[in-house]
Amino acid sequence: MVPTFDTWAATKVTKSLPLSSLQGSVVGVDATYYLENTAKEPLVSALGGFPLALESSVVREFKDLQSIGLRLHFVFNGLDHGLDDDPFAPSLAAANNNALAFETYENYQPVQAIQVFRNSGAPTPQALAEYLKKTLHKHGIPFTVAPYSALAQLAYFEKHPDGFVDAIYGPAELFLYGVDKIITKFELAHQPYDPLERGNVKKTPQLAPENSDFLWINRGNCLEALGRVSSSVFDNALLLAGSKTLRSFPPTNKPGKTYSFRDTVNLLMGSGGNVSTICNQYADDEEVQRLDYLGRYKQAMAGIRHHVVITSEGDIETLDKNNAPHDLHDCVGQRLPEELNMYLSRGMIRPRVLNWLASGTILILAPYDGGDSKVYQNLVRQQLEPLRRQTLSLLADSLNRYYQRKEITTKYWFDSNSLSSVNIKDLLPSPKDSINAWNVKEDTMLDRRQMLGKQSQDLPLGSLSFALRSLQDANYAATTIIPPTKGQKRQPLRTRAEICANAIWRFLQLRGYVDRQHQLTAWGKVLDSTLSIAGPQAQQEKAALLAVELMRFGLLNADTMFSAYSGAPSRSNDIDKRNCMLVSRVACLGRLIHQPRGYSGPLSRHILAYHSMVSAVQASLRDMLEICLVTMFLEGGVDREREDWMDIALQLPLFDEDSCALGVMMLHYLDELFVREDPTSETTREEMTSKSQGWVVHSDFKASRELAYRLWDAVYRGVKTAKDSGEDVQDIQMWDEVDQWLSLRR
Secondary structure (H helix, E strand, O other), X not given: OOHHHHHHHHHHOOEEEEHHHHOOOEEEEEXXXXXXXXXXXXXXXXXXXXXXXXXXXXXXXXXXXXXXXXXXXXXXXXXXXXXXXXXXXXXXXXXXXXXHHHHHHHOOOHHHHHHHHHOOOOOOHHHHHHHHHHHHHHOOOOEEEOOOOHHHHHHHHHHOOOOOOOEEEOOHHHHHHOOOEEEEEEEOOEOOOOOOOOOOOOOOOOEOHHHOEEEEEEHHHHHHHOOOOOHHHHHHHHHHHOOOOOOOOHHHOOOOOOOOHHHHHHHHHOOOOOHHHHHHHOOOOHHHHHHOHHHHHHHHHHHHHOOEEEOOOOOEEEOOHHHOOOOHHHHOOOOOOHHHHHHHHOOOOOHHHHHHHHHOEEEEOOOOOOOOOHHXXXXXXXXXXXXXHHHHHHHHOOOOHHHHOOEEEEEEOOEEEEEEEEEHHHHOOOOHHHHOOEOOOHHHHHHHHXXXXXXXXXXXXXXXXXXXXXXXXXXXXXXXXXXXXXXXOOOOEOOHHHXXXXXXXXXXXXXXXXXXXXXXXXXXXXXXXXXXXXXXXXXXXXXXXXXXXXXXXXXXXOOOOOOOOOOOOOOOOHHHHHHHHHHHHHHOOOOOOEOOOOOOOOOOHHHHHHHHHHHHHHHHHHHHHHHHHHHHHHOOOEOOOOOOHHHHHHHOOOOOOOOOHHHHHHHHHHHHHHHOOOOOOHHHHHHHHHHHHHHOOOEOHHHHHHHHHHHHHHHHHHHHHHHHOOOOOOOHHHHHHHHHHHHOOO
C-alpha cells in the first residue's frame, strides 16, 4: 500500500459501483492485500498460531461473492524481491508492541492491552499465507503462488489475451505494473435477521446484493484529479511516496513535516517529472546519500518493468526480456530452476528455504514474545543451524553447480554483528544418497498394515504413526531398502500415499529415528511409543513429534527459562510451581478445542515464549520434510503428471501451527486449584472445572483438558521409553514426581 496515496484517493478519485455489475466476472485477488484488510483477531500475537475465526470469516465472504456469480483467483507472493533496508524492523516492532501489551495486561487494563495487541503488527500476511492457502484449497478457490511479486503476476493475468481475470482487487502499487483499474474494497450488505418471524432460526445472514457495492479507482481519474499529469509522473510519485517497493523519498519524510501525495506530485512537477533531477537537488541530504536513493529507484523501476511471472503454459518468463538489464537479478531476485517454481506456484512447497538459496541469506526474526532469553537465542543460533544446513545441502545437491557453490549467511535480529556463513560446497556430499533407498510402493504398505493387526488398520499410509509402526519388524524393514540400480530406472512413485510415506521415511532417517538399514533407532522407538498413546490424527502426531524433538534438544523441562517474563505459575510452593510449569509446557504442544471465534481468556507471556521455541523447531522440521519431498520430484522419482500438489502438502505432518492457548489454559487451571485448601479434592476440581469454562469462553474446556492429559500420558511414556533405551533424559525422577502429582488432580 501507498499510505499517502490511499488517503488522497479516498476522497478524490474512489468511486462506487453496485456489486451486481461484477456478475459473471473473475476477480484476481492479491492475497497480501486481502489479509491486510481482513478483520484482525487481536490476541493472535499474544498466543501464536493462526486466527481461530479466519477460515469462517473468509469462507462467509467467498460464499457471498460467489452467490452473485463472481469468481475469485488468489495470487500469493513467492520469493522475496526488491530491496529491504531493515528486514528485522517489522518483527522487532511487533515484539516491542507485544511487550507493551503484556505490561498493560499485567496492570489490569485488559481493554487497552487488547488494542495494543491488535495493532502490534503481528502476525504478518506472510505468516498467515499458508493457512489461507489451506482454506482456499479446502473450499475450492483457485490460487497461484507467483515466482516473486503477486502484483506482477496479477497484471500478467489481466493483460493476457485469454483474459484470466477481468478485474483485480489489490493495492495502489498495481498501477506501477500497468493496471488501469483497481478494486480496493467490497462493501457487502446483508439481509436483516428477524428473530420474531415465525419458525425463524438463527442462521448465517444472507447477502443483500441490491445494497452491496465495491469501491474502485481508475488511473485516468487519478491523472485528471492531479492536473492531467502524465502516467510516468503518476508512477514516479507512487514510488517516491513510499511503499513496499521503495521507501519514501527521505526529504518528504522528515520529522515535523508531512507530505501529502499531492505534495509529492508537485515536488516531481517542479523538477520536470524527473526523479534524477530531484535526487540531484537533494544530493546533500544524508539519507539520500546513505541509501543511494537514485540507484534504488532505478533498481525498483527495472524490477517492475522486467518482472518475472509464471505463464499460462507454466514457463517462467521475464517481462520485456530483450530490454532487461544484465543485473536484473539485483532488481528482482536470483532465478531458481523452473521446476522448483512450478512446485512453489501450486503450493506444494513454501518459499522459505527457496528464499535462503536464492538470496544467500537466512534471516532469523524476532518472535512474538521478543526472544530475549538466552535459551531461545541458543536454540535458533546453535541447535537449529545444523538442520538448516542439512536441508539446504539436500536441496542444492539436486540442482546445478551454481547453487552447490553458494555462500549462505545467517543473520540474527538479536546480534547484527554476529554472522554465521558457510559455503554449500563445504556441506556436500549431502545425505541424498543415503536416503535414496526409500522407494516403497502402496501395495507393499497395504500388506504390511494388514499384518500389523486390527489396531493399526485405521492408520493412514502417509502418516508418522504408520511409518514408524511398519518398521517395528526388522524383516519388513529390510524389504524397504530399494536402492537405485545403475543403468536401471526405478518405477516412479505415483499415489499420494506412496509419495508422502517415502518422504516421511526419508525425513525420519535424516532426523535419526531410522538408520541406514531402515531399522528404528532408540529415538525412533521413543517416538513410536509416544505416538501409540497420542493417537494417529495429524495434530496428535505433530504434538508427539515436537515433544520428542524438544526432549532431544534438552528443552522439554521445567527449567527457569524466561525469568523476566510474566505469566508463570504463581501459587503454592516451588515444587507445585515446577510441576504446573512442566504440565503446561507439554500442553503447549496441543490444540485448544475452540469455536471459530476470536480467543478471549487468560494470557501468559511466559507460555508464549515457550511456544516460540516450539514454533522455531516445527518450522525447521517442516522445512526439512518439504525438501525431502521436493528432491524426490527433482530426481525423477515421482510421477509429475498430477494435480494433487496441495493435497500432498497438506497430508505431510507439521503443516499447521497451533497457538499456546491450551498451555495457558492448563497453567491457569492447575494454578487456580491452590485457591482452595485441598487442591486435589473432588470438590475443588469440580468447582474449578465449572469456573474454568468461563475463563476461556467459546472453548470446550473439559474436552481440551482431556486432550492435554492424554498428551501428557503420551509424552511421559516417551520419556520412560527414552530412559529404558539408555538415552540421556533430564531428571527422570522429576517426571515421575510430576506424573504422580498430576494424577491426584485429574
